Amino acid sequence: MGKKLFILLAMGALALCGYPAIAAGGDSGQKITRSGDLATVNGPDSYFTGEVRVTQLYPANNKMRSSGGKVTFQPGARSNWHTHPVGQVLLVTEGVGRTGEWGKPVQEIRAGDVIVCPAGVKHWHGAAPDSAMTHISICEETEPGKVVEWLEKVSDDQYNQQ
Amino acid sequence: MGKKLFILLAMGALALCGYPAIAAGGDSGQKITRSGDLATVNGPDSYFTGEVRVTQLYPANNKMRSSGGKVTFQPGARSNWHTHPVGQVLLVTEGVGRTGEWGKPVQEIRAGDVIVCPAGVKHWHGAAPDSAMTHISICEETEPGKVVEWLEKVSDDQYNQQ
Numbered sequence: 531m532g533k534k535l536f537i538l539l540a541m542g543a544l545a546l547c548g549y550p551a552i553a554a555g556g557d558s559g560q561k562i563t564r565s566g567d568l569a570t571v572n573g574p575d576s577y578f579t580g581e582v583r584v585t586q587l588y589p590a591n592n593k594m595r596s597s598g599g600k601v602t603f604q605p606g607a608r609s610n611w612h613t614h615p616v617g618q619v620l621l622v623t624e625g626v627g628r629t630g631e632w633g634k635p636v637q638e639i640r641a642g643d644v645i646v647c648p649a650g651v652k653h654w655h656g657a658a659p660d661s662a663m664t665h666i667s668i669c670e671e672t673e674p675g676k677v678v679e680w681l682e683k684v685s686d687d688q689y690n691q692q
Numbered sequence: 693m694g695k696k697l698f699i700l701l702a703m704g705a706l707a708l709c710g711y712p713a714i715a716a717g718g719d720s721g722q723k724i725t726r727s728g729d730l731a732t733v734n735g736p737d738s739y740f741t742g743e744v745r746v747t748q749l750y751p752a753n754n755k756m757r758s759s760g761g762k763v764t765f766q767p768g769a770r771s772n773w774h775t776h777p778v779g780q781v782l783l784v785t786e787g788v789g790r791t792g793e794w795g796k797p798v799q800e801i802r803a804g805d806v807i808v809c810p811a812g813v814k815h816w817h818g819a820a821p822d823s824a825m826t827h828i829s830i831c832e833e834t835e836p837g838k839v840v841e842w843l844e845k846v847s848d849d850q851y852n853q854q
Contacts, residue, residue, distance in 0.1 A: 558810060558813070559793055559796065559810070559813060560791065560793050560799075560807055560808065560809045560810075560813060560815055561807070561808045562791075562799060562801065562805055562806070562807050563805065563806045563807075563808075564802075564804075564805055565802070565803070565804025565805055565806075566804075568804075568806065587781075587783060587806050588781050588806050588808055591779070591808070591810075593778050593779050593810065593811045593832075594758075594778055594779045594781070594832050595757070595832065596756075596758040596781075596830060596832060598781065598783070598830065616755050616756055617753070617755050617756045619749075619750050619756070619758075619760065621749060621760070621828065623785070629722065629724075631721055631722050634721065637724060639724065640726075640727070641727070642726075642727025642728075642730075643724055643725065643726055643727055644724070644725045644727075644730065644749050644750050645722055645723070645724050645725075646722065646723045646725075646750055646753070647722045648720060648721070648722075648753075648755065649755045651720070651721060651722060653722055666783065666828070668758060668760065668830060670755075670756050670757065670758060
């Protein structure tokens with residue numbers, strides 16, 4: 531894999547699902563990370579439209595292949611179109627948002643909803659036009675750090691498609 | 693595996709991590725489960741002390757091997773001691789709780805904290821004596837439905853160990 535592609539994939543993992551794959555580091559016991567010590571970054575313009583903040587929750591490790599992140603989209607903000615090699619689960623924790631799947635109408639999602647996106651399904655997710663939305667995102671990887679393939683931006687027409 | 697053991701393991705998966713393994717059922721697109729349609733059950737006395745409610749969030753499927761559940765412990769309530777064959781992640785979403793690891797002091801956990809428990813580590817988790825606590829639990833399986841091995845109850849002395 532080229533270096534540039536690897537960096538893009540690692541950024542993708544960071545942006546939507548948490549850390550790229552990091553070995554647990556030989557710590558044999560429970561690890562507690564306090565909320566104040568979790569790292570939060572801006573979702574990059576190359577993968578998102580609008581104001582997006584991503585908090586890394588937990589990495590994949592040498593046993594668990596899932597990783598998790600918390601993503602907050604301000605009103606109108608959304609991810610690019612993308613697919614996941616294994617799949618993704620979204621747990622909406624706050625607000626109202628939207629999700630789109632290629633060739634299907636946009637759906638509203640609300641706090642408490644659970645969205646399961648199978649492997650290879652082209653989709654996007656983000657906030658509603660008039661509400662912020664926060665979700666926890668859980669992805670799994672089969673190669674270290676490879677949890678998402680980023681595609682084109684979601685146009686305003688696609689975002690508003692009924 | 694004996695039928696009784698299988699039922700116990702399946703109940704264990706249900707209680708701490710969500711559904712036991714259920715195939716995605718051939719639906720090739722995104723599946724949205726509304727919050728009102730999520731099933732909530734009491735945590736059984738055989739695996740928990742005190743009042744515990746478990747909401748099934750998402751199952752493992754034919755690609756993703758993680759499953760997730762939301763667990764609310766009323767003050768003083770806690771799980772039994774247990775281990776996980778692959779590991780577990782707890783995302784504390786509300787309140788104040790406690791977690792214990794065999795041979796180590798009990799630790800307080802609070803909303804926003806993330807706890808990663810490696811495979812095979814004997815631990816428990818629950819509410820504080822004077823506060824309810826809710827966490828999301830994510831486990832992974834290597835055999836269908838096998839995400840936890842339940843052990844003995846956490847005594848009052850162990851619950852209060854400093």
